[in-house]
Amino acid sequence: MKKKFRLQDLDCAECGAKMENAISKIPGVNEVVISFMTQRMTIDADPENFDSIIAEAQKICSKIEPDCKILV
Amino acid sequence: MLTGKQRKNLYRIIIGAVLYAAVLISARFIHNGYVLPVLFFVPYFIVAYDVVFKAARNIINGQVFDENFLMTVASFAAFALGEYSEAVAVMLFYQVGEFFQGYAVGKSRKSISDMMDIVPEYVNLEENGVIVQKDPDDIPVGTEIIIKVGEKIPIDGIVSEGESFVDTAALTGESVPQSVSVGSEVFSGCLNGSGTLKVRTTKAFEDSTAAKILELVENAASKKAKIENFTTHFARIYTPVVTGCAVLLALIPSFITGDWGEWIKRACIFLVISCPCALVISVPLGFFGGIGAASRIGVLVKGSNFLEACSYIKTVVFDKTGTLTKGEFKVTDIIPNGVEAAELLELAALAEAYSNHPAAVSVRAAYGKDVATDRVAEACEAAGQGVSAVVDGKAVLVGNEKLMEENGITFNKADNIGTVMYVACEGVFMGTVVIADEIKDDAKAAISALKSEGVKKCVMLSGDRQSVADAVGRTLGIDEVYAHLMPADKVELVEEMLDQKGAKDKIAFVGDGVNDAPVLSIADIGIAMGTMGSDAAIEAADIVIMDDDLSKIAKTVKIAVKTVKIIRQNIILALGVKAVVLVLGTLGIANMWLAVVADVGVAVVAILNSMRTLNMHLL
Numbered sequence: 001m002k003k004k005f006r007l008q009d010l011d012c013a014e015c016g017a018k019m020e021n022a023i024s025k026i027p028g029v030n031e032v033v034i035s036f037m038t039q040r041m042t043i044d045a046d047p048e049n050f051d052s053i054i055a056e057a058q059k060i061c062s063k064i065e066p067d068c069k070i071l072v
Numbered sequence: 073m074l075t076g077k078q079r080k081n082l083y084r085i086i087i088g089a090v091l092y093a094a095v096l097i098s099a100r101f102i103h104n105g106y107v108l109p110v111l112f113f114v115p116y117f118i119v120a121y122d123v124v125f126k127a128a129r130n131i132i133n134g135q136v137f138d139e140n141f142l143m144t145v146a147s148f149a150a151f152a153l154g155e156y157s158e159a160v161a162v163m164l165f166y167q168v169g170e171f172f173q174g175y176a177v178g179k180s181r182k183s184i185s186d187m188m189d190i191v192p193e194y195v196n197l198e199e200n201g202v203i204v205q206k207d208p209d210d211i212p213v214g215t216e217i218i219i220k221v222g223e224k225i226p227i228d229g230i231v232s233e234g235e236s237f238v239d240t241a242a243l244t245g246e247s248v249p250q251s252v253s254v255g256s257e258v259f260s261g262c263l264n265g266s267g268t269l270k271v272r273t274t275k276a277f278e279d280s281t282a283a284k285i286l287e288l289v290e291n292a293a294s295k296k297a298k299i300e301n302f303t304t305h306f307a308r309i310y311t312p313v314v315t316g317c318a319v320l321l322a323l324i325p326s327f328i329t330g331d332w333g334e335w336i337k338r339a340c341i342f343l344v345i346s347c348p349c350a351l352v353i354s355v356p357l358g359f360f361g362g363i364g365a366a367s368r369i370g371v372l373v374k375g376s377n378f379l380e381a382c383s384y385i386k387t388v389v390f391d392k393t394g395t396l397t398k399g400e401f402k403v404t405d406i407i408p409n410g411v412e413a414a415e416l417l418e419l420a421a422l423a424e425a426y427s428n429h430p431a432a433v434s435v436r437a438a439y440g441k442d443v444a445t446d447r448v449a450e451a452c453e454a455a456g457q458g459v460s461a462v463v464d465g466k467a468v469l470v471g472n473e474k475l476m477e478e479n480g481i482t483f484n485k486a487d488n489i490g491t492v493m494y495v496a497c498e499g500v501f502m503g504t505v506v507i508a509d510e511i512k513d514d515a516k517a518a519i520s521a522l523k524s525e526g527v528k529k530c531v532m533l534s535g536d537r538q539s540v541a542d543a544v545g546r547t548l549g550i551d552e553v554y555a556h557l558m559p560a561d562k563v564e565l566v567e568e569m570l571d572q573k574g575a576k577d578k579i580a581f582v583g584d585g586v587n588d589a590p591v592l593s594i595a596d597i598g599i600a601m602g603t604m605g606s607d608a609a610i611e612a613a614d615i616v617i618m619d620d621d622l623s624k625i626a627k628t629v630k631i632a633v634k635t636v637k638i639i640r641q642n643i644i645l646a647l648g649v650k651a652v653v654l655v656l657g658t659l660g661i662a663n664m665w666l667a668v669v670a671d672v673g674v675a676v677v678a679i680l681n682s683m684r685t686l687n688m689h690l691l
Binding site: 009011012013014015017018033035036037038039040042063064066 | 077126129130133134135138139174177180181290291304307348349352353356357360
């Protein structure tokens with residue numbers, strides 16, 4: 001399942017790259033692209049665990065840039 | 073214009089700067105070694121508390137080499153060495169730089185999203201005689217929607233009521249009002265100009281033209297250019313290496329000379345400039361601006377990599393029909409052989425009943441009457457040759473010389489300019505239908521514009537006869553003409569050219585995206601033209617030109633060249649300044665002030681430079 005999310009307060013380009021790298025390693029994630037310019041995350045992941053994957057991704061984002069929120 | 077967060081930071085910077093200035097002045101009169109650090113700590117705390125806090129939190133989260141941490145270490149070290157004013161200055165300038173970066177990025181983001189403002193937020197529906205607004209995502213295919221004057225068409229569909237002029241500017245970059253009435257197909261993103269329209273949707277919102285375009289441009293950033301990958305890799309090793317050097321610089325000379333304070337100070341300069349922000353932000357921003365500028369003239373570039381490749385185009389290969397020529401064939405001559413002219417045309421029109429080839433369409437148009445498809449059976453297209461069909465129980469062939477020769481039919485060769493179609497019935501030659509196509513008005517100018525953008529060679533491929541292709545090629549100033557090609561030959565030819573080209577040179581193929589998808593995909597850059605509403609072409613190409621304006625190819629190359637140039641300037645500038653500061657810092661000539669001003673300054677200059685790409689559509 002592929003879905004697009006807005007990222008709120010993604011303020012640093014490097015952090016975006018770090019998040020992308022870390023989220024791509026969550027089991028069940030096929031592909032993830034974070035665009036710093038458009039503040040969007042496009043994620044293609046296992047539909048069965050989609051919600052838990054997004055929760056996990058949010059955890060990663062908070063770790064790297066605490067203000068950054070995935071708007072669901 | 074400023075966000076709440078930005079405004080808060082601005083106030084903090086101003087208050088911090090004023091207090092800092094006050095402390096600096098009063099420091100001249102205070103010589104108490106205990107009071108000074110306390111006084112300087114006040115502006116330091118105001119300016120830097122969040123940086124220090126983030127640094128601490130990130131360490132707990134296992135993120136060590138981030139800029140917050142490095143700035144914190146540098147300023148703490150300065151405090152420890154008694155360089156109070158430098159400690160505050162480092163943080164102050166760092167925050168000023170962050171503020172500018174945030175502002176500049178926000179601004180370019182805004183101008184990009186404005187430019188992408190082609191997708192309406194709502195759809196009008198009539199429910200029980202009242203017009204209500206709905207979320208476009210919830211509209212099923214086949215719904216009747218209402219578009220008022222001045223609104224954008226939200227979803228692709230067919231007009232079911234009303235008449236109007238729609239403006240395609242948002243899609244094609246050019247404001248050409250198009251008249252639409254009941255039965256016309258309309259595309260999302262176009263502006264409804266003069267009358268209320270009712271439209272029955274033919275697609276879901278997310279499959280509609282405007283949403284597709286938006287998605288393409290947004291995803292373009294994820295296909296990274298080589299130069300972009302270089303900077304990301306570089307950034308990844310740069311920070312640890314510079315930090316490592318800082319540690320070595322703090323330890324080794326100190327052991328030798330015993331002057332710890334001096335060398336730790338010099339090491340701090342390394343920490344201050346160890347963030348590659350100038351590159352990390354300005355390079356993608358530059359590409360994004362370039363892609364945005366292209367989309368403003370109605371050209372969709374599907375990735376930064378393609379825009380980058382565009383700046384290296386040395387050869388452009390054109391498909392002739394529909395690309396350099398209008399693709400509007402007209403029957404110009406009918407030469408019957410033993411039958412009436414009308415009979416010949418009818419036979420040809422029937423045999424071509426099921427073909428979508430432009431030639432077939434024009435034969436049917438010349439025939440003028442409805443084609444009785446119940447008289448046609450076993451219609452079959454022979455690619456690059458023509459068609460065969462059974463008409464009224466008789467085997468009919470319509471096609472070029474090859475088709476006739478392969479079927480062993482003796483025919484009278486015609487050498488008219490244009491596409492010559494021979495017609496045979498039951499193995500007997502019936503006559504010839506000649507179709508001609510017009511060269512596009514702007515084709516010649518477009519080719520010379522490409523040459524002045526650094527393209528070395530323009531090539532034309534055609535399925536037509538050599539004489540026709542040569543005539544077109546000569547008129548347009550094409551360097552090489554290949555005629556008489558089957559679709560598979562075109563693939564082979566382009567593959568050959570790809571093998572022979574220089575390592576850095578790129579070859580672009582320009583086609584209409586309908587019959588040439590394989591060539592589009594093997595060329596370095598596949599450019600599809602005149603694709604408004606054609607999903608297949610948008611899918612197959614790397615660069616999509618929404619209308620059929622050939623001059624946009626040269627414009628796109630121009631934008632690409634300029635974008636890559638700006639990005640190179642930024643890389644050289646950023647690396648150059650950092651290298652100079654590193655050397656000066658090691659030699660003890662630069663202080664932390666200079667380092668932080670240089671670092672922040674270079675980032676701001678690079679971002680401003682990249683923002684120039686946003687206006688390149690005006691070139």
